[in-house]
Amino acid sequence: MELSRRIFNDIKGEQRKQKAVAIALCLKYKVGRDSSIHNYNPNKIHNLIGISPNTFKAYLPLMVEMGLVHFDGKNNEHLVVCSLHSKRKSRNIDIHRFSFKSFKAVYNSLRAFIMLLIQRRKDFIKRTLQLANNPYPGDDCKKARKKVRCLVRQGILRKTIWDEKGVSYRKIANEIGCCIRTAQEVVKYAIKQRWCRKTTHFDYYYMKGVNYREVYGYTFTTQNYGFLINANTYSISNGIKKCLL
Numbered sequence: 557m558e559l560s561r562r563i564f565n566d567i568k569g570e571q572r573k574q575k576a577v578a579i580a581l582c583l584k585y586k587v588g589r590d591s592s593i594h595n596y597n598p599n600k601i602h603n604l605i606g607i608s609p610n611t612f613k614a615y616l617p618l619m620v621e622m623g624l625v626h627f628d629g630k631n632n633e634h635l636v637v638c639s640l641h642s643k644r645k646s647r648n649i650d651i652h653r654f655s656f657k658s659f660k661a662v663y664n665s666l667r668a669f670i671m672l673l674i675q676r677r678k679d680f681i682k683r684t685l686q687l688a689n690n691p692y693p694g695d696d697c698k699k700a701r702k703k704v705r706c707l708v709r710q711g712i713l714r715k716t717i718w719d720e721k722g723v724s725y726r727k728i729a730n731e732i733g734c735c736i737r738t739a740q741e742v743v744k745y746a747i748k749q750r751w752c753r754k755t756t757h758f759d760y761y762y763m764k765g766v767n768y769r770e771v772y773g774y775t776f777t778t779q780n781y782g783f784l785i786n787a788n789t790y791s792i793s794n795g796i797k798k799c800l801l
Contacts (some may be wrong), residue, residue, distance in 0.1 A: 574670075576618045584640060585662075626638060650800075665749075676800045678723065722786060759784045765779075
C-alpha cells in the first residue's frame, strides 16, 4: 500500500487530519481493492476497524472534506474510500511496513512516519552538501551544487556546510502537532518497530560540589558534574529508507 506525499504534507501538525487518514487507511486495508462499504452505517464501520460509531460520525465530514471518502448509490448508501496514492510512483510513500492490527496501530505508524520524514530530509541535505563540498570520485558534484543553491534560495538552507544538530523533540512535536511528551512516545514507537535507532548526545563539565543544584544553562547536575543534553540523532533502517524514497 502507498500513501501520497501530498497527504503527508497536508496532515503535518494536524492531529484530526492524521486520525481521519488513519481511519481511511484502516478501511482501505479491510475492504481491499473494491474500496466500498455497501450499505454502510457507523456500527458496520465499528465492526470493521474497531473505532466507536460516535468517533466515526465525528470524523466522517472531515474525511469527505479531505477527499478521503465519497458516497455512492442512489441514496448515498455506500461509502467508498478514495484513492490515497498518486499515479506517479515518485509522489508516493510506501507504507506496507505500517502495522494494521488496529486503528491505534495505524495512527501510531502514521505519526512515526511523519517523524522519520524529518530525519530523511536531514539525511538528504547532508548527502547533498557532502556531494557539493567533498565529492567522491565519479560523484555528480555539479548537480549537487545546483541543488544546494536552490535550497538556499528557498530558505531551507542557511549554511552550505553541514552542522549536525540532531532533531529535537520540540521539532518532532511541531511537525506532528502534539506535545513533547507525545513526541517522545512516537519516537519510542518507531524504535520499537525497528524503523530507526536513536543516538543520545550530551556534554558534561566538572563542577566540584554542585551537588544536584539547578544551574542556569545546564539540563541537570550531579554531585560534581553539570550536564547539557543535546538533540538526539536517528539512523533510519535500510528497509524504511527505501519506503521513504
